[in-house]
C-alpha cells in the first residue's frame with residue numbers, strides 16, 4: 330500500500346488510511362486535520378430516531394479529554410496540565426517505579442514454575458503502569474483494582490467498539506464510576522492538599538487561570554487511561570521483540586546502557602499506538618489526494634515507522650538504530666504528554682525482566698492480539 334496507494338480510501342470504513350512517514354507527520358502538524366473527533370459521533374447518534382441519551386452523555390465526557398481538543402482551547406488546557414505533570418515530577422518517580430517493578434518481579438519469580446509459563450502481561454506489564462499512575466494521582470492502594478476495571482471498561486469507547494451493545498454498556502458504567510470517583514478524589518484534595526499529581530493539577534495556575542472542575546476530571550481520567558494500556562503494550566511488545574530476536578536480547582542483557590536507544594527502537598518496531606484518528610477540518614489535499622471536510626483519516630503510525638524512505642531495514646529490530654525518527658508518540662501539539670513516564674517505566678522494567686528471567690523463552694507461538702485499529706497489544710505473553 331505504501332508503494333502503490335499511500336493515501337488510500339477504504340469505502341467500508343468510510344475513511345482514509347495514510348501510511349507514509351512524511352504524509353502522517355504532515356497531517357499530525359496541520360490544522361486542516363482536527364482532533365475533535367468525538368463530536369461528529371455524538372452528532373450522528375443525536376440524529377437517530379431514538380437517540381441513546383446515556384451513551385451520548387458518556388461520549389460527552391470523553392469529548393472533554395485533552396487529546397480530543399483543538400487549539401486554541403487545547404493550547405491553554407495543555408499548558409495548565411503541563412505545569413503539574415512536568416518532566417521534573419516524572420523524574421522524581423524513578424525510585425517509586427523501581428520499587429513497584431521490583432515487588433511485582435519478586436512475586437512473578439516466586440509464582441513461576443518450570444511446568445507452567447509465566448504471563449508477563451498479567452504479572453508485570455499490566456499492573457505496573459496502573460499502580461504507578463494511580464499512585465501519582467493519590468489513589469489509595471486498596472482502590473486500585475476498581476480503577477483498573479473501570480479503565481478496561483471504557484476502552485470500548487475510546488477504541489471505537491460502539492456497535493457492540495455489551496461492551497458499550499460496560500463502558501458507560503466504567504466511565505460514570507470513574508468520573509464519580511475522580512470527582513470525590515478532587516474534593517478531598519481541595520480540602521486536604523497532598524504531594525500528588527491531583528493536588529498539583531488542582532493548584533496549577535497560568536496567571537489567574539486554572540483548570541475548571543470538568544477539565545480536572547477529564548484530564549485525570551485521560552491520564553489514568555492514557556497511562557495504562559499503552560505502557561502495558563510497550564513493555565509486552567518490547568519483550569516479544571526480544572524473545573523473537575535472541576541476539577538483540579543478548580545485546581541488551583549484556584549492555585543495559587543501550588536501554589534509551591532500545592526503547593526508541595521498540596516504539597518504532599512494534600509500538601503500542603498503531604494509528605491516531607483525525608477529521609478533515611477544511612477541504613484539503615494530502616499526498617496528492619483531495620479530502621473533503623468531515624472525512625475521517627487514520628494516520629497509521631505503524632506504517633510510518635516502517636517506511637523504507639526513512640528507516641534502513643525497517644522490518645529489523647536494531648536496538649542501536651541511529652538516527653531513529655519514529656513517531657510512536659505522535660507529533661505536533663498532541664505529542665504524548667506521558668512520553669517520559671512511559672520511557673521511564675519501560676527503561677526500568679525491561680532490563681529487570683532480562684535480569685530476573687535471563688533464559689526466558691516464548692511459552693506459546695499462539696499469541697492473541699487485540700482486534701483493533703488504534704492500538705497494538707496482546708492479551709497474554711507466556712514465557713518459560
Ligand code: HEM
Pocket residue numbers: 364395396397407462551552553555556557559560563600601602605606657658659660662663664665666667668670671
Ligand atoms: C497522547 C502514545 C503513554 C498520556 C498520545 C498520542 C500518542 C500517544 C500517539 C497522540 C494522540 C493524538 O495525536 O491523537 C502513547 C504511547 C504510550 C503512551 C505509545 C506508551 C508507550 C502515555 C502515558 C500517559 C499518556 C504513560 C500519561 C500518564 C497522554 C495524553 C495525551 C497523549 C494525556 C494527550 C496529549 C494532548 O492531546 O496534548 N499518546 N502514550 N500517554 N498521551 Fe500518550
